Amino acid sequence: MPTRQRSPETRRHLPPSAKRLASAGASVALVLGLGLAPGTANADAAVLPTLVTTDGIREHVENLSTIAEYNGGNRATNTPGYDVAADYVADQLKRAGYRPKREKYDYEMWDEHSEPVLTQLSPEHREFTPEDDFATMSYSTAGDVTGAGVAVDYDSQDSGCTADDFAGFPDGAVAVVKRGSCTFTSKTANAADAGAAGIVIANNQEGALLGTVGEESAIPTVGSTAETGDALAAAGDGLELRVRVDASVTEETSYNVVAETKGGARDNVVMVGAHLDSVPEGPGMNDNASGTATVLETAQQLAKLGGPNNRVRFAFWGTEEQGLIGSTKYVEGLKEKERERIALYLNFDMLGSPNYGRFVYDGRGELDGSLPPPSGSGAIQKTFEDYFEQEGLAAEPTEFSGRSDYSAFMEAGIASGGLFSGGDGTKTEDQADDYGGTAGEDFDPNYHTPADDIDNVNWRAIDELSGGVAHAVETYSESTLPVNGVAPRTFRDREFRPDQVGDLWLR
Template identity: 65%
Template sequence: MPSRHPVPSPGRAPAARRLTAGGAAVVLALGLGLAPGTAHADESVLPTLVTTESIRTHLENLQTIAEYNGGNRASATAGYDVAAKYVINQLRRAGYTPVKHTYEYESWGENSPAVLTQTAPEEREFAPADDFVTMSYSGSGDTTAPGVPVNADSAESGCSADDFAGFPEGAVAIALRGTCPFSEKTQNATDAGATGVVIINNEPGPLNGTVGTESAVPVVGVTQEVGADLLAAGEGLELRLAVDAEVTTQSSYSITADTEGGTPDNTVVVGAHLDGVAEGPGINDNGSGTAAVLETARQLARLDTPNNRVRFAFWGTEEEGLIGSTRYVEGLSDDEVEQIALYLNFDMIGSENFGRFVYDGRGELDGSLPPPSGSGAIQKLFEDYFAGRDLVSEPTEFSGRSDYSAFMEAGIPSGGVFSGADGIKTEEQVEYYGGVAGEPYDANYHTAGDTVEEINWDAVGDLSDAIAYSVETYADSTLPVNGVARTQQAQEFDAERLGDLWLR
């Protein structure tokens, strides 16, 4: 898509002359044939410097890196390491001093596809990914045994040891998804002598979940449709369940870079996850957020010293459970947490069948976690920005699905924008954004098809402008978010997701 505001291509050293907001406004006014002073006094400069062409160049470079390094940028791979070197190089050229934050983590993976087969009363094979998904951190095992439902009429199925009263030792437990974490259902089943666990989704589609830590028995999630068939099979149901998986210790890292100036005790953190899934190059998820944050950092370095320090963060191992961002926040002292004014998260901004979604900082949606005070002000900033451009935006759940999770749990006001992932576009949303109703916002989500060719550049243009605007605004003042003396509200934080994986 042609750029609205050409700038030097990424990789070139920024001009020695630094731009001021006022000076840039005059330059822009003259360039448009307007008299100085006709431009709005509060007009933001950074969105004019962060261009879609520059973001596209970053994305093309990230895709090339993936193509030459195993086809992906997953954590603890060559693709991730080279992508990290690219980000570090770009930041250094812009005048930053990037810092690596290294951590070890337990990485779970399957050695071969799992097997779920109904062996009685009639034989039926179920297909991995379509009919069932192995839960991450499932233990290994190969069992053929009766399939026994536990409290299958309740959303609390498997949540209590009482549900397993009289459970036949050695059987495969069948539980419904519901009110308690999968880890609790699995532990209760294991304690009752189960040799495997099958958890039925309570909504259409696959159940991509996690048991948190390695279980003693194999655990899979099945679709609502498959689950109904298993329950209908009655007392004669027999299943074969086989999982071959292991947990290994891996090392990875996140990258942060601070502006040279700005008040250090009122730091604005701006983050995107750098890693992708193993299935493909991960250009929308999350090359798009990475590229927009990287280009925003490069262009912010051209402006005058900000009032508030801005820290740009590129998180590792998001796709395996928000590990990089979580370890970072866990490693902060109480004083360091207090110095963070707010957190902005940008995870996917170029979905082909996109929407303009703003994180629910007011906590109005049913699936949102309780947002820290000040998050609603961040939501309003983005909503007002889009409304000022006559663009529709909608709230999206603060569900704990991305790297904002650890910041929110620490009581840090959080916000951001998002173009959609595996949700389905409605007819009404087609009127807002165009695209196709009844299809995912990103049909290539977590697949080999997540490439530059599938990026929607209108989405990138709209959302990257909003990103640049928010960073410039909060680099100047965070007053509406955290006031003069920042306060936090202690609230119970009980996430349903760990990154992309359901916990319950």
């Protein structure tokens, strides 16, 4: 997950409402028939946030935890844990009246079999430490190479982004470039085309660079900390490096679980998604049982409200942790007309971080690290911000950095948004004032570790954020007018009966 940036407009923390901590109770029966006025953003008028309770979400998380515990300790793609978790989600959807489908896709799965090596052999010997100083880029090819280390336009944001950067590059050398304006795939391909034996891509911010080259590269590729890269670039002409990667790529098949409401306009679909898989290292209760459980509970409770104006499609993505593969394959597999029917996409990935924040994806594209958001994404951001303001809760934007399943939808031009409680970014003093918790620590210190278990899920975070999830889903199930200009069907389908054509009266 991306490092978070603060908005200067962030509101101060106010005590959260406790109305959703208990089950809805008999009072819900009094409001089931009221519905939500088309296009409204009034949280008090919404029914679904009352139906979607923390107790209901907790039950799903507990069940996903049990599944992981009895199936190897995780729910990673192509493991029994993932298959049983998918069975659970499908069964719960069927009980609520949906007809879930398992939509298969083929993909290349990358596995690293042992720790990588990055060693400076001269002008002085230095062994760099995996994870602390560097890490293998996913989909790096295997190899063990030694050669001169050559910095390539290292101080530029465009380092390694063009073939011209590698003019005169020594054959068999190891390229040292810096993260910047182009993809790691481009940098690696340019280096390989120039005859490089390997490449080190240095971060331009704090921490080791955890990245991917997207598909199997031609040369071993690792990402380093800024400090490691700077030291290599400063070593000069006498630099000699060894890079070793032990990895393989195999052809695999997996699947997403997808279900949609029976009613609603087929040509104006609201998509809601969360990834179902965990990393192999742990059960993934925050990442992402928290999002899965919230989306599942929202789907179940939405079914109680009767037919929506717009079709709502719920997706539980596979193979997210290997590079957003399930969601990407889904979007790539859509025909043009099918893509055009999707009004918007809402993404929920990590909603129960132990040291949480309330983050709304940057639909207005105001943060430096955000991808250019499709039109309508700013309206989604405002819907969430208005909800939290009405609840008296501080919130702030977070980068649309491409690190979760919204990425393929944005690339396809589909308006996107969502919520996030924080991952491997560090909480500031101001954020601790807004949300509570501990400044100077990660929002989720257990991210991608065995400690991401049910004991470390923050239920207060889920209570507050799931209300926003339910509010947005109900709002857009009734009207997507602010996002894509499509008014509710009651307006769109009104009969057109003019009194005149030009100056001639008809009746």
